[in-house]
Amino acid sequence: MPQKRIKTLSLFSGAGGLDIGFHAAGFDILGCVEIEPGYAASIERNKGPGRLFGPKLNVHCQDIRTFDPTPYVGVGIECVIGGPPCQTFSAAGRRSGGVLGTIDPRGRLFESYCRILKAISPAVFVFENVYGLPGANDGEPWREICNAFSRLGYKLRAEVIDSADYGVPQHRERLIIVGYRDRALNYEFPLPTHGPDSMNGPALVSIYDAIKDLQDPDEPSHEFDGLYGHLLPLVPEGLNYSFFTREMGYPKPYFAWRSKFHDFLYKVDRNSPSRTIKAQPGKFTGPFHWKNRHFTVPELKRLQSFPDEYELVGKFGKVVEQIGNSVPPRLAQVIAHSVREQLLRPSKKLDFALRPPGFTSTFRQRQRERTNHFKDVAKREIAERFANVTHLDQPRENSKEQFFAVYEGFFDKQILASRPRPRAAKRCYKVVDERHDQHIDLTIDPLSVKAKRQIEIKISGLSKYLLHIESLTCKATMLDHEDIFRIWDLIEDSLTKDSQFFTLIDIYGHYANRGDTVKVSTRITGGKKTSLEKAIEFFGSSENCGQFLSEPDFSAAMGCDHKEVRSLTFRLREMRWDVRLPETHATIRDERMLCTYPFPLLSDKAQLERRRSA
CATH class of the missing domain: 3.40.50.150 (Vaccinia Virus protein VP39)
Incomplete structure (x- = not known):
């Protein structure tokens, strides 16, 4: 019964x-x-x-x-x-x-x-x-x-x-x-x-056992678009973006070690279980199919062990979220x-x-064994791909380059060889990029006699990731504080120009994972510093970023009143510094703050507008 x-x-x-x-x-x-x-x-x-x-x-x-x-x-x-x-x-x-x-x-x-x-x-x-x-x-x-x-x-x-x-x-x-x-x-x-x-x-x-009957044997490998899309076909099965790092032995790296999360460009090993499926993946967040595409809904249902006949309601993104x-x-x-x-x-x-x-x-032990296995896979693959490569690039000869950068707002930029005519709605800069040995000297000056403030930014520890570059010193004059974003944008251009890195964060490393390889310091001169400038200097140091800081400690470092802390940090956010507070990020508690990077967020896709709590 x-x-x-x-x-x-x-x-x-x-x-x-x-x-x-x-x-x-x-x-x-x-x-x-x-x-x-x-x-x-x-x-x-x-x-x-x-x-x-x-x-x-x-x-x-x-x-x-x-x-x-x-x-x-x-x-x-x-x-x-x-x-x-x-x-x-x-x-x-x-x-x-x-x-x-x-x-x-x-x-x-x-x-x-x-x-x-x-x-x-x-x-x-x-x-x-x-x-x-x-x-x-x-x-x-x-x-x-x-x-x-x-x-x-x-x-x-x-x-x-x-x-x-x-x-x-x-x-x-x-x-x-x-x-x-x-x-x-x-x-x-x-x-x-x-x-x-x-x-x-x-x-x-x-994965293959779970979805093999859903596969088309004649399906071609796909091309993936976007900033990093061309890298996906190069990733061996079971690996992720870390395949393209110096630590894995990649001769000309695209990423610093731990500059991304482990799902970034993660392509599954079809002969093993997948890593965890995410509810809200980004465009370059895996798991990716071995044919260089995202998995379909029927495939994802199998990977999560949902019955085929079970219906999930909504558009693709909402269904993926539910799975x-x-x-x-x-x-x-x-x-x-x-x-x-x-x-x-x-x-x-x-x-x-x-x-x-x-x-x-033993699943944690097996997890470590899988990590070591895929490190060996990466090394073998790199050795095979670059078997006849003794060097990818000759060290760049000492050089000096001068050009002009024209900005409208933050993200609309033109690079010109000759001095442009003054335009009221645009900000123009003369840029001198001088390279000698393993050092870059970058000089940036607005085309205006009104510029009075100076800023000096020093970056060291680059040679672990950038071929033939160890350090950069940027000396710039400023009309106002908005110039700082554009100065950092030009620094990013200088560092990525002769490398395979795409962004400054790719070089610096993700704030939550990075070590202390790349160091940054910032100094502003040209008169008595305002509280905002002191804050820019403070968070412009890598020593003060990527870790929690109490409001009293910050106000003491700034020499400002405790009541001024909130207004200062929101002004920094308006300048695209990712300073996080309880009002902007619900996961921060106890009246603490966190600045993720010693530079502003340079991508126009980075969202800094977060709802303040009531």
Whole structure:
């Protein structure tokens, strides 16, 4: 006689990834609570006769904080599943300016989870989140969340697991918490079903195995457009932008080490699982198909282990977002089976073997091994491609070049060989670029007698990335502070001119990942410095960038009143300095600030307009 299905309430349901897995394992999802209308619409699309979910499923498109669980009280709910949004604890959040954890309202959503648990009192709950939650903010949010669950009478088991170990063709680490009321029971996580940690199970599911029937054998390799698009075909499978760095042995680098995130230009190794699929990838963010294109929606669904017939509602970007934010249904199904068989419908015969005492997962060790493997792949590929190359460029002879730069605004620029006529709406500069040995002397002067202020910018440590260039000194005069952006724009031109680097950030390195190889200093002279000029000098030093700074420390360094700090930083942002505050970035807390780079953001695509908090 078939067992009675387990009545379940789903919170933070997303597009239904967790629900699909639990439904397949014998759980009856009675209700889903999801705030995003597009996600809720996907769940609605998949309920009804002949659909995955039955017609009686109720989809509540609303904020969890206003959700009333009363209709689900006393109806036999045995299990609650779901995990709150993870941005406040994620690695991406740490990179963008810190982790708020439970200080952010999103980090307090576990309280609504607890409120609903208290009202319904299910025998079991399953809570999932990012793997970094236990370590975020020295573990304080983790302890607070666990204590909140424990006060409700739940015994907890928690584990960080890699989805690839459970048959998902994607490495995706998630934290799973299983809470249960019956303290006489013991819950153990299931042993991996695939790979070296399994009990003689099959190998990890490769990308090709997952999507081979969706492939056209006659599909040609694609050409990818954009600033970095031409590099994608050159990336070997399994590697990313780091293939083009000096550290990997690339003779003429395109990027500094750790100047981008690991998904940048990441092309999958078709014979292995993919790296984690992102919810909101940029144009050059992988995973990329080995034919040098983005994956299609049907392919991404397979990589996330969604059933082919499961419909996701929305345009391409919104569908990708739903897939990237989902728990892989295959992983959810394995967890659901283990919860059912150990806690809710105890069975001596288990569908999935349990982890034995003392079991330790090796997925982190294997991650390091994969890294070393692909370093070897890169070295072999580079040795083969450049086997007959003894040098790519002769050192440039000492030279002196003079030209004129004409700007209208920040981004409209012309380079002229001869002196232009004065034009009221435009700013004109005489530029002298002099090179000797491994040094560049750059002189920049506006074509105006009104220029009084001088700025000197020194950059060193360039030779690790730039061939034959170790340092640059720029001496410039300024009409006003807007000139600083254009001076840095011309510095970028000078440094990238004889290299394969595209931008100054490619050379300097991403602020969250870089070492201290390239150093920058800034000095302004020509009279008494204003507070703004002191701030430009301060953040124009690499020593003061890429790290958090308290407002009192900044005001002391500037010699300005504490009340002046906010106005100063917003003036810097107007000049395109990426100075981040709690008002501009929700992940910054405790009245701190962060300046990402010792120069303004030079790309017109860089957005500095962020909504200030109320």
